[in-house]
Amino acid sequence: MRKTGSQKPPHPTPALRGRSHATPAKRPTYVPSTQELPGITQRNLIRRLRGTRKHFLHCLKLQWPDHTFAPTLQTPVPIRGHAYLMQGYALRYSRCSPSPLLTSLTGQGAVYQHGKTLVMIYTPYLALFGIFLAHSRAEVVNTFDGPGFPTCANVAQILYPQSIEEVVSIVKNASATNTPVRALGGGHSWYNTSCSDDPRTIVFKTEYLNRISNLDMNAGTVDIEGGVTFLQLADWLHARNASIGYTLVNWNITIAGAIAMGAHRSSLREDSMVAAAAEALDIVNGKGELVHLTKDMTSDTWLAATTSLGLLGAIVKIKFKVRPDFKVYADQKILDEQDVMNGDIYGMISKYATANLWWWPGLKKFHYRYYDEISINDPGRSLQNTFSVSSFEASTATLLLEGGTSQAWLNSLAEKTFFAVWSLPNFRDNTTQLPILTWPTTGFAYPVLIGGLYPDQKPEWEMNLHGYTLELAFPVTIANKVLQRIRQLFDESEAQGFPMTSTYRSGINLKFGKAFPDLLSQVTLTDEADWSKGVMMYDHPSYRPKNGIRYNEPFYHNLAKTLISEFPCRPHWTKNSREVLNLVKEHGRVDAGHLQRFEAVRAQFDPQRIFKSVVGETFGM
Ligand SMILES: Cc1cc2nc3c(=O)[nH]c(=O)nc-3n(C[C@H](O)[C@H](O)[C@H](O)COP(=O)(O)OP(=O)(O)OC[C@H]3O[C@@H](n4cnc5c(N)ncnc54)[C@H](O)[C@@H]3O)c2cc1C
Missing domain, CATH: 3.30.43.10 (Uridine Diphospho-n-acetylenolpyruvylglucosamine Reductase, domain 2)
Structure with missing residues (x-):
């Protein structure tokens, strides 16, 4: 057996168009905390940091005279005790050693460089922090947003x-x-x-568990290891005239990670939860045993494994459903808000293979996007861009949205700009790389349904555009009521002088999911409401400003609280904050009977409960 260490093996990962940012960072670790800091007011702190900053910039200029440095002080973010994160500084230079380094010391504090971010240490705690550093062996895994997340x-x-x-x-x-x-x-x-x-x-x-084998077009299956990603599999299958179908998600995510957390695309007509395409799962359970499960919708073990939240063990292999490659068209219309609010939402979505709505609340409009199958012989080779942006787009968006944290008119201008851009096809011709200017557009299934990065652009989070999100699923039968209630909250906010807009480049996303009767997914069936026609997922991303505090921040917290307390709903398991998960738990929105049945399976798979997560712990698992 090869050596397993905490160092990444030297050989490269397979060529992928997307990038993962979850690189192992070195000491020290930090735990975000919102606790108040005794004896230090924000103003005092900023004064101290300004002194430190001056000295710090001076030191940097001595060491790297040919580099420019950020001229403004970023709002410090409390991290642990009296340590503060100042994001932004270190991003301007690149010659620093990646190893931890005390960059600057002053009478007022110290700036600690950690990867690309700097940590401010208030002097009285410096000695303690030094001891902490000397003894800490903690590491950090970042989200796709990179260091600091x-x-x-x-x-x-x-x-x-x-x-x-x-x-x-x-x-x-x-x-x-x-x-x-x-x-x-x-x-x-x-x-x-x-x-x-x-x-x-x-x-x-799991990134090195990335083998794909045993494509069997008669059975309609392929075997993949736990680290295989959607883009990797889509490319591999396309080269063999095969396709994933509609059980996919929007980015370069592992299929096992998507199955574990109940991820999905948007469809009421077709199975679109990724787990619906699993025909068999190999799981290394909490005892270190390799367990092979085959699909059996009557077995609680299978129903628990299809949205396991990673609590049964590690999914290391999947027999995944595939189909012959196919082509689709994508089309889009603009609708007035009232046409959706009072319309037949189920009818609008269920007639297409996959469809969704994007809401622009400031403009009172929706984009209505839908896709369906065409002949494989039809022309067209379009590629959809879901997340890549040019530097110009990124800097314009940052300018507007940072200003929008205090000036509502800038948010409104940003929404109008995003809406105008999103009204055009976000597609290019995959052979010529020329933009496609009119709807509808056509091409092979995966590049049209999901697509990837334009080769000359980067995903928005690599351009410093970060976001928060909230995603809750409601029975589609009450979709109109839910949207009308949200509109009421928008109107109340406006009446109080805080008009709300979408601060995300593609608006607020309404996705849909066909029912899949497992135990813990967003689309499962339970008795407290009619979930049989499927769900509407309200996915509300919002711009995350540099200081972390959004325009009209309380609105977002009130929105989550109102929706969770007033309607039957289920959380997306990876797109909600701890606060939202706690609200869901508090209001008993995850069925107690399903939790109990899941726990019974877990007791067999992981009796010591070593596969732990905050998501599981929030729900007592
Ligand atoms: C840009 C972007 C687009 C997205 N689009 C969609 C979308 O269209 N639809 C949707 O539903 N969701 C979407 N998501 C959410 C995403 O599908 C989930 O967060 C998914 O779980 C991420 O998988 P990952 O491979 O990145 O795993 P990670 O983020 O690394 O892990 C997620 C969770 O899964 C567990 N896990 C990961 N691998 C395994 C394994 N092999 N065995 C057991 N547990 C495991 C982890 O422990 C963790 O709890 C999106 C997220 C982003 C950032």
């Missing part, structure tokens, strides 16, 4: 197994010592909920 903020070790046997051995060791453990894929959770907060946690990343 931890998905697991405080873990003991990050491992990179290269075979299923290595996973078995890691879990056996963890089990023998009762150590928390977690499998991680591409890091596409939005919040710090992937691991437990226990600093003994060991995580292992």
Whole structure:
């Protein structure tokens, strides 16, 4: 067996168009905390930081005279005790050693460089911090947003197994010592909920478990390992005239990570939850045993495994449904808000293979996007761009949205701009790379349904555009009521002098999901409401300003609270903050009977509960 260490193996990952940012960082770790800081007012702190900044910039200029540095002080973000994060400084230079380095000391404090971010240490705590550094062995795993956005903020070790046997051995060791453990894929959770907060946690990343084999077009299946991503599989299948179909998600995410967390595309007509395409799952359970499960919709074990939240163990292999390659068209219309609010939403969505709505609340408009199948012989080779932006777009958006944190008219201008851009096809011709200017557009299924990055652009989060989101699923039968209630909240906010707009480049996303009767997915069936026709997922991304505080911040918290307290709903398991997950728990929105049945399966798979996460712990699992 090859050596398994916390260092990444030297050989490169397979060529992918998307990038993962979940690189292992070195000491120290930090735990975001909103606790108030005794004896230090924000103004005092900023004064101290200004003194430090002056000295710090001076030091930098001496060391790197040919570089320019950020002229403004970013609002410090409290992290742990009296340490503050100042994001933004270090992004302007690139010659720093990646190893931890005390960059500057002054009478008022110290600036600690951690990767691309700087940490301010208030002097009286410097000695203690030094001791902490000397003894801390904690590591950080970031979300797709990169440094400063931890998905697991405080873990003991990050491992990179290269075979299923290595996973078995890691879990056996963890089990023998009762150590928390977690499998991680591409890091596409939005919040710090992937691991437990226990600093003994060991995580292992699945990126080297990336083999694809046994394509069997008669059975309509292919075997993939736990680290295979959607883009990787789509490319591999396309080269063999095969396709994933509609059970996919919007980005370069691992299929196992999507199955674990119940991820989905948008369809009421077709199965579109990724787990619906699993025909068999190999899981390394909490005892370090490799368990093989085959699809059986009458077995609680299968129903638990299809949205396991990673609590049964690590999914290391999947027999995944595929179909012959096919082509689709994409078309889009603009609708007035009233046409959706009072319309037959189920009828609008269910007639297409996949469809969704994007809401622009300031403009009172929707984009209505729908896709369906055409002949494989039809012309067209379009590629959709879901997340890539040019530098010009990124800097314009940043300018407007940062200003919009205090000036509503800038948010309104941003929404109008985003709406205008999103009204045009976000597609290029995949052979000529020329933009496609008119709807509808056509092409092979995966590049049209999901697409990828334009080769000359980067995803928005690499251009410093970060977001928060909230995603809740409601029975589609009450979709109109839910949207009308949200409109009421928008109107109330405007009446109080705070008009609300979408601060995300594609608006507020309304996705839809056909029912899939497992235990913990967003689209499962329970008795308290009519979920049989499927769900509407309200996915509300919003711009995350540099200081972390949005325009009319209380609105977002009130929105979540109102929706969760007033309507039957289910959370997306990776797109909600701890606060939202707690609200869901508090209002009993996850069916108690389903939780109990899940727990019974978990007791067999992981009796010591070593596969822990904040998501599971919030719901008592
Ligand atoms: C840009 C972007 C687009 C997205 N689009 C969609 C979308 O269209 N639809 C949708 O539903 N969601 C979407 N998501 C959310 C995404 O599908 C989920 O967060 C998914 O779980 C991420 O998988 P990952 O491979 O990145 O895993 P990670 O983020 O690394 O892990 C997510 C969770 O899954 C667990 N996990 C990962 N791998 C395994 C494994 N092999 N075995 C057991 N547990 C595992 C982890 O422990 C963790 O709790 C999107 C997220 C982003 C950032």
